[in-house]
Amino acid sequence: MAxxxxxxxxxxxxxxxxxxFCLWANYYGVGTDYQAAxxxxxxxxxxxxxxxxxxxxxxxxxxxxxxxxxxxPATIEKRGRRAIKPVIPRLPAAGRxxxxxxxxxxxxxxxxxxxxxxxxxAQEALHAVAAARYAQRPGAxxxxxxxxxxxxxxxxxxxxxxxxxxxxxxxxxxxxxxxxNLLLIFIIESYRGVANVREIAKALTDAGVKAVxxxxxxDLALSYxxxxxxxxxxxxxxxxxxxxxxxxxxxxxxxxxGYLNVESDFDKGARAYFTVGPAAxxxxxxxxxxxxxxxx
Numbered sequence: 001m002a003x004x005x006x007x008x009x010x011x012x013x014x015x016x017x018x019x020x021f022c023l024w025a026n027y028y029g030v031g032t033d034y035q036a037a038x039x040x041x042x043x044x045x046x047x048x049x050x051x052x053x054x055x056x057x058x059x060x061x062x063x064x065x066x067x068x069x070x071x072x073p074a075t076i077e078k079r080g081r082r083a084i085k086p087v088i089p090r091l092p093a094a095g096r097x098x099x100x101x102x103x104x105x106x107x108x109x110x111x112x113x114x115x116x117x118x119x120x121x122a123q124e125a126l127h128a129v130a131a132a133r134y135a136q137r138p139g140a141x142x143x144x145x146x147x148x149x150x151x152x153x154x155x156x157x158x159x160x161x162x163x164x165x166x167x168x169x170x171x172x173x174x175x176x177x178x179x180x181n182l183l184l185i186f187i188i189e190s191y192r193g194v195a196n197v198r199e200i201a202k203a204l205t206d207a208g209v210k211a212v213x214x215x216x217x218x219d220l221a222l223s224y225x226x227x228x229x230x231x232x233x234x235x236x237x238x239x240x241x242x243x244x245x246x247x248x249x250x251x252x253x254x255x256x257x258g259y260l261n262v263e264s265d266f267d268k269g270a271r272a273y274f275t276v277g278p279a280a281x282x283x284x285x286x287x288x289x290x291x292x293x294x295x296x
Contacts, residue, residue, distance in 0.1 A: 005082075006082070006181055007081070007160050007170060008086055008174075008182070008183060009082045010048055010112070010183055011180075014174075014212075014253050017295070018271070019266060019272065019296055020047045020048060020271065020273075021045060021048075021273050021296075022046055022047060022048045022049060022088075022273070022275070023043075023046045024049075024050050024051075025040065025049050025051050026051050026052045026053070027052035027055065027056065028277055029278035030277070030278060032051075032063075032065070032066045033069075037069035037070050038069070040070075040085065041072055041075070041085055046085065046275070047085065047086075049070075049085050050089075050274060051089040051090070052089070052090050053089050054090045054117050058092050060106070063089065063106070063109055067110055067111070070085060081161045086111075086112030086113070087112060088112055088113040088114060088185060089106050091106065091114055091116055093117075094117055095117070095118050095119040095120060095125070095128065095186070096118065096121075096124060100131045100148055103132055104131070104149055107149065107182075108156055109156065109159070110155060110159025110160060111156075112182065113182050113184055114185070115184075115185040115214070116184065118189060119186040119187060119188060119193055120188075120192040120196060121192075121196050121200065122199045122200045122203035125186050125200050125203060125204055125211075126145050126203055126204070126207060128186070129173055129176075129204075129209055130146055130147060131148045132149060133147040133148075133182075134147045134149050142172070145207055151168075153167045173209055173210075174209075174211070175208050175209045176209055183211070183212065185211065185212040185255060185272075186200070186204075186211055186214065187214040188200070188213055188214065188220075188239075189214075189218070189219035191235075192223075194220070194239040194243065197246040198246045198250075200246070201213060201247060201249065204250070204252065210251075212253050212255045212272050213246065213252050213253075213254050214254070214255035214256075214272070215254060215255065216257070217229065217257050240256075241268070244270060245268070245269075247269045248268065248269035253269070253270075253271035254269045254270045254271065255272035256272070258273070258275075259275075259290075263290065
């Protein structure tokens with residue numbers, strides 16, 4: 001059990017085996033201006049925000065401004081800092097690039113985690129984990145995977161509402177540390193990733209890491225040469241089922257694109273769902289009945 005109150009409420013929900021719901025920002029019509037931030041923060045149907053940096057320009061000044069615009073003084077006074085929706089950016093670099101500097105720079109804005117596109121091997125996933133955590137003290141039980149993140153916690157600590165040393169202690173990866181608040185999401189979105197998904201899930205679990213395996217149906221369909229989001233795509237569906245099965249076997253939550261089969265996907269291990277598109281700001285992502293059916 002964590003010894004402190006978590007900054008990241010998503011982890012509490014996932015540890016309680018509850019689903020989490022998110023909205024994309026900076027993507028498909030949902031902007032990053034002040035009005036968008038206010039509207040998303042005020043909508044109780046979304047637990048967190050996925051912020052796209054993969055298909056949009058890599059602009060950290062814009063991300064920092066968006067993070068600041070989410071901060072609602074009245075909400076914080078009434079419900080505390082945890083009531084501000086966590087932001088998890090999707091990174092521009094694919095897993096096979098074994099990137100470190102982008103991971104470091106994005107975390108230093110104060111985000112609550114990271115989404116890694118195109119993860120295809122256990123090595124790529126474990127490298128992402130190492131790059132996202134500070135080095136631990138020699139001899140620590142959770143020393144491995146050895147942290148590679150450079151140390152500059154002043155800005156993210158301020159955004160989290162913590163002192164620098166508190167941020168250092170609480171910004172480890174979920175699962176590796178009982179006080180860890182960073183949620184990592186690994187997108188499995190190619191036939192290579194599906195072929196290795198069980199190995200990826202096992203390697204993460206063996207390392208003590210808790211993370212979301214995201215079933216990326218669009219790129220997965222392309223890799224199989226099947227229609228994207230429409231038409232007959234049996235290999236894509238089999239790949240999605242393999243990701244769900246790996247998550248369930250190793251106790252890792254799985255993320256899904258959209259809400260077409262919420263209840264059946266939930267039974268298979270899905271615990272994270274997203275909404276995309278400008279209409280999403282004004283309407284709930286699911287009916288109250290469906291949300292209740294999956295424990296929310």
